[in-house]
Amino acid sequence: MAPEVLLATFYVLILAAFLGYQIISRVPSLLHTPLMSATNAISGISLVGSLVTAGAHQTMVSTILGLCAVICSTTNVVSGFILTDRMLKMFKRRVAPPPKEEK
């Protein structure tokens, strides 16, 4: 890896960390569980690395390791997004027939 590439990679790393901090600190504690499952699903993007490992067909060992990695990441992506959506669907401002409100 050339030094320029490394530098660029570090840029991405640091900026992503900073951005992550900014965005995540805005998430209310109300949504912390969906947040966890959402970031989990998103980090299932490691699937793209696993896909290359499984499909590059270099040796039997690396293909098998890649296959296992693909299974793990796919599971996370699929279940993560479904669960997040299931949870977020439940958060409602008011229930359909609004119960008596007083204040």
Added chain:
Amino acid sequence: MEPRTLLTEFSYIVASVLFILGLRGLSHPESARRGMHLAEIGMLLAIIGTLINREIVSYEWILVGLVIGCAIGLPMGLMVPMTAMPQRTALSHAFGALAASLVGISEYYLHGAGLGPIKMPALSFEVLLGSLTTTGSLVACAKLQGILPGAPLTYKGQNIFNLSLLAITVLCFILLLVFPGHAELFYLMLFLSFVFGVLLVLPIGAADMPVVIALLNAYAGLASAATGMVIGNNVLIIAGMLDGGSGFILSIVMCKAMNRSITNVLFGAFGSVSETASASDGEMQATNIEDVAVLLAYARQAVFVPGYGMATAQAQHVLRQLADALEERGVTVKYAIHPVAGRMPGHMNVLLAEANVPYSQLQELEVINPEFPATDVAVVIGANDVVNPDARDNPKSIIAGMPILEVDRAKKVVVLKRGQGKGFSGLVNPLFFKPNCDMLYGDAKESLTNLVQAVHTA
């Protein structure tokens, strides 16, 4: 750059932007779902972008992996009950970390010393963190599921043993940077990381799991980001850092909510200590359903304080029915949510949302605490430490300084509890002995069901 590669890179950039927008949507419940749909599209684009990559020469194993992954993921996503969210989250951290670790192992297996002085540290970091997160999360999952005992497993010299093991692992890591060709060092480090993950989580009690889960989340994210550095993939770095950052922020929030440091959570073996609580004189006063029902029915404002006990009793739906019954009578109902109530960040919110409680009624600690003096009845359902006034009044208590829900300032407190035993942390709770506190013994779900009946007739 050939067009195909360009297309792949382009799909990654778009995916990164969509992920960021998706997480930004989570800043409000109204925009959250739309945000997540954006993230889903981003994921799909990135996967398609990868599949057209020229490095991929055969698709059969990829297809097998995707099909098996969906076969596990679909039922898991559709069927896991909300009460099992902590376990399932721990499990998914294990999967994510394992994937990162496996890709790392494969890269080392293929290239070995040829990785060079820049990729090698990232790769070792990835494998070390990935492996310890995998086993650590599996242990956390087993504890939350009740396969392993939830209480901390401790033995003499545990911290010294664990720290030396960690030291040896780190030593392997450093040696590996100097002698990248020595595969035995790599596999030794891999093995030790797996073992360390188990030993790290075993001494941590189930009540401390919110912090541990958040921390493991951070590790899993960092391992993914390191994978991105190894294979030179920016979208992986970005998503990994978002995941890791979120984990760290949540661990800090959780630690603050318990007034403890992360080191204390990891090495303190909380809950195994039987310390001396402030002398609590007086007796706990038991009450009955009818009295509580009358109290509630004629209150102006009632505040419910749910804890892990509500989750284990699956009492959230009945609680909602009780709240409905009270609201029909003109009682203002609110729910006070402590950040560490339950077994993971936000656990109580999800359970109550599942029971159709509108989120405007779910109040955070800072908002609800000033309201307790004006509250007629505070009902504590299966929560203990988060309402323990010792944290505020007794500087010697081990939970001193932990922010609590000040239910003892309410005019009347009713505590729903299984029996007279101590809570999980083994602490005596002086709240239970206060003159304005009554105990309602029995299963939370049963008591609440009876209360609904009694409120209707009150």
